[in-house]
Structures are given as structure tokens and as C-alpha cells.
Amino acid sequence: MKTIVAITLKGIFRDKVFQGIMVTALMFLFIPIFASLSMRQVTELTITLSLSLISFILLLLSVFLGGTSLWKDIERRYTFSVLGLPLSRRSYLLGRFGGTALFVIIAASVLGIAAFCVVAYSSSIYPSDRPIVWGSMILCILFDALKYILLIAFAFLLSTVSTSFFLPVFGTIAMFVTGGVTQQVYEYIHSPASKTLSPFLKQTATALYYIIPNFGAFDLKLYAIYGLPLPANGLLMTSAYFVVYVGLLLSVSSSIFTRREMR
């Protein structure tokens, strides 16, 4: 499995994905200029823009790497040669997933360092009233990465049942959007404002709320931007949620993939 992780990483790097990220990351250079338009919160705006840029790049990575990784292997017939080796389907899938997840972490780290430089530069020119909590920023980027790793696990699940890349790619995007609003929908449904809705609709929505991944919990941007105290308990719970949910997705994926026929 370790070798599959290594091979996957090598593949991503050799496909010049990293260079692509670096080109996109050039946008970091414009962040201080844009942020200086802010009247009262240049640093906060710099952090906002940096974190959003990172988040955006990681989203693209997870959708395209996660959604096409298995599909490409099957489409290009790599699976015939690789799965003919004494390697269980499960370790193959986990290796592929591990490599992709690791790449997301590497990309997040590199982008995080770039973001730190930009924020440090911005705040040295326009000192901010709020203290910059670097630890919160690191945690924010880390949880962002975790969120996208969860999304990748989801993309892998879709890849194991699909023969084309449409389902994994578009399904992953749809899941990202749904997972982002599920908390709000849940809260709306359990508020007096939703009295007029039919009970069936409410129950369906509540059921979906428990099934669909909840990405809202992973968003720590507000804490990082305004240096608010982090909810330690919540973070612990979110981490546990991450582990359990990813574990679930991967075990379902591997059992499907193990049964899948390589035609």
C-alpha cells in the first residue's frame, strides 16, 4: 500500500499538477494589493482572501484528483496490470486514496506558507487592531484540508460504482454544495419558520442531514480571520467525525471495489 501511495504521489507530481497549483498561487501576490482597499481590516481581508484562495484550490484538487483517480486507472487499463499483482483491491484503493489525500496536505502546507508570508507582509504595512493568531490559521487550513480529504473519500466511493468520470466529478461537486448547506437546512427545518412544510419533507431532510457529510463543521475561517477563541471541544468532535466518516466511506468503497469486475 505504501508503494501505491508513493506511485500515486509521483503520478500527481509528474502530471504537473503541482506546477498548476503554483501558477494559481500567483494570485497570492495580488492579495495585499486588493486587501489594501479595505478601510478598517486590511489584515482580516488578507486572511479572508488567502484562506478562500487555498480553499478554492483544494476544492479543485479534490474534485479532479479524487474524481478521476480510479476512473483514469480503469479507463487507461492500468488496473489490469496493477491488480494482477499480489495486491488486494482494498490496499490498492486505500493506497490511491492515501496518495491523493497526502497530496492535498502537501498542497495545503505549501499554500499555507504562502498565505502566512502574504499575511505577515500585509500586517507589517497596515498593522491590525486584532492580534493575528497563527495557530488558528494553521488549524483552519488543516481542517479545510480534512474537509477536502473527506470529499475525496466521497469521490472515491462514487468512482467505485461508476464507469465514467461524470458521476464522480459532478457527484462530488453536488455533494460539496449539499454538504455545505445541510446544517442551515437542518436549522431551518427545526425552526418555527418551517411550520408550513410537510412533515414528510422535514423527515426526509432530517434523514439526509444525518447521511450527507456535514462540511460546515470544518469551516474555521471566522475564527482564524478575527482571532476568535477556537471551540476546543467542537474541534475534537469534528476530528472524530472526520475519522469515522472517512473510515465508513473507505470501507464501503473497498468492499464495492473488491467486488467490481475489471472488464
Added chain:
Amino acid sequence: MNAIETVSLSKQFTGKKRARVEALKQLDLQVAPGEVFGFLGPNGAGKSTTIKLIMGLLRPTSGSASIMGMDVAQAASRRVVGFLPENPAFYDYLSAEEYIRFVGSQFNMDASLLNRRTEEVLKRLDLWEARKRQMRGYSKGMVQRVGLAQTLVHDPEVYILDEPMSGLDPIGRALVKEIILDLKKRGKCVFFSTHITDDVEKVCDRVGVIVQGQLRALDSVENIMRSGIEGYLVQTRQHVGNQAALQEFKAIRSNEQFVEYLVPVAQFQEFMALVGESSVEITLLETKRRDLEAFFLDIVENGKSA
């Protein structure tokens, strides 16, 4: 214990609109260790299907298969196999050397052995010059060579090769034959599919012919060759001895120097006795047989009509 064994192995594909294809029907096959087995069949006969089933890439509709006594559903059954898929494709962002090393590492080879074996197989398959280049720049034949190299690197007991000669130039084909003969000498089991009867004739111990998913013939090459003897071509010198004594055998050719007869196997003894009595001088004796190609074509024709 058989190196490869299938027990009423069947595979049915369900295509779109529930169209069913019976790609393989009740295949019973045993291949012994140290045996070179040729798997012959026309296009779409079910050769690749069989091989994919044996490699665990497809799940049988019914029946089972095992390698060295281990069921193919287990990944461990592939520990003793070198597998070459049909029209292989390998991670094209890797170089041949990296890929061979990757394969070696999957078989838990230790580093120094892997180094040595990698160099050996790359040189043997004439990939040494290109070993550092990414495989996306390789020609079809080069990829095929990588495919063969990666079956050899860990020196397994069983080789399962789906059309090992395809895409290779004559030098490459000769090389593959040489490699297979070499493996045979070292007591390895080789199971390979092909359309080319000549290859089978030269290297195989046994051959199986599959047509439309059904095994139509299974025999040793020796037997087939022997049963294929149609008669003997006998050439005698003209005007020597009493040619008239051989009158009941019709001459197929006759000129100033020679007279040629085609003698069926059953009458050969009688013919030779007459030759002795009439002091006819034999200048050439040749066995006349149908080759494997004809044998194969016959089976395919019968199979189709059946």
C-alpha cells in the same frame, strides 16, 4: 498439485439491454507445474476472459479456478504468478526501471536482488537504453517488452501471458520464444494465449483450443503432430529396379530422374515390402502431415458448424 486449475469455470457477460454473452462455458483445465501450455482460439473465443478469471480480475458466473492450489479470489494466489495482460498499459508517467522496481517491491523482493534482477530483465528485453524515460514515450512494442520484463523480474513459478508476441517485431518474437523455452528448461509453468499456431508448435508441451467459449481440443503437441501424419512421400530413382511392381501405388510425379509416390500410413508396410522385392532405390523419404494450423482451422470450422 496443478499449477493452474479450473473447475467448470463459466462466465456470462450481461451487456446493455440484458443482452447475454456466454464468453466461457464450463472450462475444466489442469496445467501442471513445469508445463508450457498454449491456449489457442480465434478472436472473441474467450481466451482473455479465461485469463482474467484466473487472475481474479473477473468473477466467474460459476465454477472456480486456482493457482498452485490457492483459490484465485485470494490476492495471495498471485504471489507466484507473472502476469502479462492483453495489450498491456502501465503507469505511463513512470519509467520502465521505476515500474519494474515497483512490481518487484510488490513481491517483497529485497533491494539488492531487485537491483540485480531489474538490470537483468531490462537488458534481456533490450530496454536498457530506454529505462530512464517515461513510458508515455514508448512504442507499442516497447510497452509489450516492459510487460514481459515485469513478469520475469520476481522469477515466479507460473507465467500467465495473454498474447505475449503481439506488437513485437520478428526479433522480439524470437526472443519471447527463447525466453519461454528457457523457462521451460528451468521447470516453470507457462500458460499463454495466442493465435499463432507456429509459436505453439515450437514451444508448447500441450495445447488447448477454445472456440466460442468452449474447449474443443486439449492434447499434447506431440500427439497432435503424430495424429496429423497423412502418409509418406517416397521418392525413387527412375529406371532403377522394377518400377512396375509398384504400379498399384499411383505415382504423383515422375520425370527423367525420379518417380514420387504418396503412401498412406496404412499401406506403408506393404509398399516397403514391394520396394525390397523389386530393388527400387529410394532417394528420399518424407513424412506428410497436416500442420497445427490445419488442425486448428479444422477445429474452428467444426466448432462453428457445431
Added chain:
Amino acid sequence: MVKTVFATLACLVLYGILIVPFTEYLHNRPFDEKMGYIPSVTALRIVAADHKELVAASLVSKVLMYFGGLSVKNENDILPILPDYKRMSGILHGAVKLDPYNMDAYYFAQSFLTWDVKQYKLANDLLDYGMKYRTWDWMLPFFAGFNSAYFMKDYPKAAEYYKRAGELSGSELHFSLAGRYMQESGQTELAISYLSAMEKGERNPAVKKNYQIRLSAFKEAHRIELARDKYRQERKAEPATVEQLVRAGYLTPAPVDPYGGTFYLTPDGKVATTSKFAFGGKKDNSQNDGESHERN
């Protein structure tokens, strides 16, 4: 090959012809079109996903850029264009719903909701909302205190806000302001000190300019007040008009209202201006809902 080159050249030429009017068109589009359609906040929350802070910031910056663009235009025009304050306020309210911590939104809303739009209640409600989140920020109560005292004449409330600002900033100034706003006198001076502080800290050129204009108007008003007081002291009489002060030599040079209005003295001796310290004030008198635009 020749054909492709020709086609490319032709396209380039066409592009060159088109780009000038195209840019011109986009440049002159009215605000509504320029802002594009801004969906409801609920919709935005959903679309923004985990980028609410970014979307909020971009809404604020849209409003800011629009405002900046207008003030540049006003520089060149004789007749100033009135910004669409209502819409600006709506968008800023939407922004703080997405990101209740966004200081730019509160700050910018404060800068126009009071003097220009005279929506004091709206301004303070917004500030109250912000105070629930930005619990460390002294500026929000500072603004609210100013609005309460200066515009709404609610002195107990103002004192409360200033006390809070003082506690948060630890600055003596805010505590003393809390005291000073208990009385109605000296408001012009206090407005000047508020505006000077705001102007100094401002980096956005358009907003800074806004403060500078208001500051200079108040400075002029203050000059008239000083002249009036001197006139009273020396002549022991009330001046009837501003012109009288000018002619008597108490006021040189003559005061100029940067908003284009004319200063005058009210019957009870306060300094006032026909512009009501806002652009367009002359045109639209109906906006004078209960605000005292007069200075003592």
C-alpha cells in the same frame, strides 16, 4: 496558412475597433447594472458555502468601488451625482448577515447612514448588531455614542455607549466624551474632533475625501460661531446675518460651504447652512425629518 494569418489579423482589427466603445459602455453603466443582480442573503449564504467571509468582503468592496468611482466623477462634474445610498445600505446589511464580524461594512455604513441619509436609528441598530459579535471593538460603541448624542439627542444612551467604548479601549478620551455629551453645548467642536480622528485614520481616498469635506464645512461653521461670539462680546448685540459678520471684519475670508450651500444665522443665533451639510440638501428639503441642522 495565409488564410489563418489573415483571419487572425482581421479579428485583431475588429477587436481593436470594438474594445473602445465596449469599455465606454461598461464604464457608463448605471449603478444597478454595474452591481449586477445581487441575490437575497439567504441565497447568497447557500451559494457562498464556506466562503461567506469572502462574499461579504466582496459585497463591501463592490459598494466601496462604486462610491469611489462616483466621487471621481463628481470631481470632474459641476453637478454632483447623488450616490444610491439606499442600495448601498442594503448591500452592506447583507454583507454583515454573511459575516457579522466585517468591520468595513459597519464602518462604511456609519460614514454615510448618518449625515448623508439621516437614518440614525438604522445606523445604531446596525452597530448594536455588530457589537454582539465584535465584543472587543471600541469603535462600534464609539460610533453609536456619537450618533445617539449628536443626532438623536439621547444623552443617557450616548453616555452608556461611550462608557462601553472607554472600557474597551481603555482610553480616557471616551470616558470624558461620555461626560461631555451630557450637555448640549460645544457640539460643533466635538463633531470636529470626531471627524478629525476619523479622517486621520482613513485610507480609502473616497471616504477620506468625504470626511475632509464635512470637516471643512464644520470648521467653517465653527469659524462663524467664533466670530459671532466675538461680535456679541464686543458689540453687546446679536449679529443678524453672516454677511454682517463679514462686513464688520469678524469673518475673513467669507465662509464657504463645500456642500454648495450658504451659511446663515437662525433667529435664535445658531449657525446653519442651506445645504444641511450634505450634497443635494438644497434640492431636497423633505429629508429634514426632525434633525437639527443648526449649530449653536
